[in-house]
Amino acid sequence: MGEAIAERDRFLTANYARQPVVFARGEGARLWDAEGTEYLDLQTGLAVNSVGHCHPAVVAAIREQAGSLIHVGNLFYTDPMVALSARLAGVSGLGEGTRVFFTNSGTEAVEAALKCARKRRRAGTIVSVHRGFHGRTYGALSATPQESKQAPFAPLVPGFVAVEPTAEAITAAVDAGTAAVILEPVQGESGVYDLGPEVLRAAREACDRHGAALIFDEIQCGLGRTGDLWGWQASGVVPDAMTVAKALAGGLPIGALVAGPAMADVFEPGDHGSTFAGGPVQCAAGLAVLDVVCDEALLAGVREQGERLTARLAELPGVVEVRGRGYMQAIELARVDALALVGRALSEQRLVLNATGPSTLRLLPPLIIEPADLDEAVDRLAALLT
Numbered sequence: 001m002g003e004a005i006a007e008r009d010r011f012l013t014a015n016y017a018r019q020p021v022v023f024a025r026g027e028g029a030r031l032w033d034a035e036g037t038e039y040l041d042l043q044t045g046l047a048v049n050s051v052g053h054c055h056p057a058v059v060a061a062i063r064e065q066a067g068s069l070i071h072v073g074n075l076f077y078t079d080p081m082v083a084l085s086a087r088l089a090g091v092s093g094l095g096e097g098t099r100v101f102f103t104n105s106g107t108e109a110v111e112a113a114l115k116c117a118r119k120r121r122r123a124g125t126i127v128s129v130h131r132g133f134h135g136r137t138y139g140a141l142s143a144t145p146q147e148s149k150q151a152p153f154a155p156l157v158p159g160f161v162a163v164e165p166t167a168e169a170i171t172a173a174v175d176a177g178t179a180a181v182i183l184e185p186v187q188g189e190s191g192v193y194d195l196g197p198e199v200l201r202a203a204r205e206a207c208d209r210h211g212a213a214l215i216f217d218e219i220q221c222g223l224g225r226t227g228d229l230w231g232w233q234a235s236g237v238v239p240d241a242m243t244v245a246k247a248l249a250g251g252l253p254i255g256a257l258v259a260g261p262a263m264a265d266v267f268e269p270g271d272h273g274s275t276f277a278g279g280p281v282q283c284a285a286g287l288a289v290l291d292v293v294c295d296e297a298l299l300a301g302v303r304e305q306g307e308r309l310t311a312r313l314a315e316l317p318g319v320v321e322v323r324g325r326g327y328m329q330a331i332e333l334a335r336v337d338a339l340a341l342v343g344r345a346l347s348e349q350r351l352v353l354n355a356t357g358p359s360t361l362r363l364l365p366p367l368i369i370e371p372a373d374l375d376e377a378v379d380r381l382a383a384l385l386t
């Protein structure tokens with residue numbers, strides 16, 4: 001096994017800590033490796049496979065669209081692109097006049113949001129918060145105040161300010177020179193921290209007071225992950241724009257800046273663009289995904305099962321804290337090497353998980369998981385921790 005893995009690594013850049021598993025097939029909440037061993041997936045390609053692996057409606061939409069047109073570019077229209085923009089604007093909750101700019105990834109959606117905010121308030125600063133994660137390209141990285149991610153790539157983009165994710169700190173940081181505040185309503189990559197309604201409300205008020213744009217990064221917490229379509233919904237605080245990506249096209253690369261009326265008309269011809277973005281195959285897949293996740297019964301199930309999940313996780317041996325809601329949760333473990341645990345979960349329990357820190361496991365089950373499978377997954381986790 002070790003030798004075979006070393007051989008596989010030979011021509012791949014060594015920037016990922018990959019587990020020694022070769023996956024070959026997926027269906028719903030299950031994955032199979034090349035030897036045919038079955039796994040339960042509570043990691044979902046990092047919050048991407050929300051409708052499960054190879055959802056039949058997504059597969060059918062991709063097959064059908066790929067057979068008629070794969071790419072034509074952004075100097076023309078395609079029906080899937082137009083339909084997905086209308087559908088996203090409609091379900092965004094951002095109001096009349098909302099427009100969508102498509103990208104190929106989350107970080108590019110963030111870049112679009114930052115450029116849009118900067119054009120709206122020239123040379124304005126961007127305020128982000130600690131533990132936030134917005135992507136790896138330079139603008140998004142500059143809004144991601146994590147030493148380990150930023151330091152090797154300095155100097156970063158000027159004009160970014162990082163503060164604690166508290167109402168007071170955000171209020172104090174925003175002034176007439178602020179272009180935007182960018183936040184994840186539920187911070188994902190750093191280990192699932194729900195910022196809560198007070199922080200979001202303070203950010204909204206500070207932005208309103210000074211005419212800055214409020215951008216919510218919904219790339220991970222959006223599209224039903226928390227049991228609401230958007231992570232901000234429970235707070236009632238509406239942003240000026242959102243970034244969406246990960247789960248949007250069921251596994252195909254896509255992202256979007258969904259800009260409400262305050263930001264929708266900032267970009268003009270020539271301001272920004274992307275060759276592949278808004279391609280018909282991705283957008284057809286996106287429409288199929290929205291058909292599944294924009295379903296009140298599905299979302300209510302995620303909320304209910306999410307509460308059950310929180311309660312069960314809290315009782316597992318060695319768990320000192322459970323964070324998050326819906327199907328976006330993390331557990332904090334006492335005295336455990338979480339990375340080693342992820343490896344053991346795979347090899348001993350056939351359970352796919354991920355660690356966001358030395359003692360933190362993150363659980364991102366597919367929204368369509370059967371309650372019995374979720375129970376089974378928690379049983380396997382219990383066996384691992386016992």
Ligand SMILES: *Cc1c(COP(=O)(O)O)cnc(C)c1O
Nearest residue numbers: 105106107133134135188219220
């Ligand atoms: C994953 C993620 C990104 C970056 O998305 P990529 O598609 O990896 O570029 C940005 N923001 C949040 C909140 C994310 O979880």
